[in-house]
Amino acid sequence: MIDRYVTDLGSRLRGSRKQVRDLLTETRDSLTDATEAHVGSGLTEQEAQQRAVEEFGPVREIANEYQAELAVAYGTRTLIWLAIVLPLMHMAWEYGRMLLIGPWQDFGSVPPAWYLFIAKANDLTSGIASGVALVALVLGRVLARKYDTRLVAKAGAAIALTAVGAVLLGNLSIILATAHLDVARLLQSSPMTVATAITWVVIVRLGLLARRCLSCATIVA
Incomplete structure (x- = not known):
């Protein structure tokens, strides 16, 4: 039994x-x-x-209680990864770009304002997403003591998924903008091409974590 x-x-x-x-x-x-x-x-x-x-x-009642704990724990781990990995990844990529490619002026002409706007927005996206994840992590610990952990778990999962989506959109936007401006810029450096590929792998991995986090939180009855 x-x-x-x-x-x-x-x-x-x-x-x-x-x-x-x-x-x-x-x-x-x-x-x-x-x-x-x-x-x-x-x-x-x-x-x-x-x-x-x-x-x-009853099994159903205990499962609901346990699942709420698991969802909060999984959400916490996902938010920690977002708060740490996103800024480190962005700084590493920018350092590599400056080292291997150089500043925008080294391309022969300053890019148009719209391109610089997209580039700046993409730069800010990672920092903002990381900051939001950190705030959600801190608030989640406080709110979990006062409110239903099921609700806290779902909120954390939604924030994680939104943060990853914003970073994904930012990276996609700068790639499309660069291709539109001068596709050759995407191939300026083989190491940076590899770094870009690694960046996308990391983003996809974080997205899968966020998606599973939401799945764990959603099945809480």
């Missing part, structure tokens, strides 16, 4: 595998301890397991 309960509970949970495994281990240990206590009071093994399961609570 304990095995069936734990298996059913595990099938309803989504999140970090390690955290799910830890929660299921704690559940099994609690049910086992409760069973031993009931056996010691005179119940049979089967009766003791049934009593322990009943006392622990």
Whole structure:
């Protein structure tokens, strides 16, 4: 009966595998301890397991509570990644551009105002997204003590997904703008082309984390 309960509970949970495994281990240990206590009071093994399961609570109710914890934890990890990786990635790319390509003036002429506007907006996007993720991380810890963790988890997931979307849009805009202005600029340096590809891989990875974060939060009933 304990095995069936734990298996059913595990099938309803989504999140970090390690955290799910830890929660299921704690559940099994609690049910086992409760069973031993009931056996010691005179119940049979089967009766003791049934009593322990009943006392622990319905699977759906416990799964909802656990899933809320998992969603908040996954959201926290995603926001931490956003707050740290985005500014580091942007600084590394800009340093590489200055080192291998040089400032815009080195292209022979100053780019038009509209291009510089897009470039500046793209620069700001990573910083703003990182800052928003950091603020959401801090506020989330405070709000989780006062409000429903389900709501906090969904809000954190939505913020993470929006932040990644903004960074993705910023990078796509500067690439399209550069291609429109002078496609040759996209091929100025092989190392920077590789760096750009790596940047996109990181952004996609962060996007997948944010999407899974939203999935974990959304399935909380």
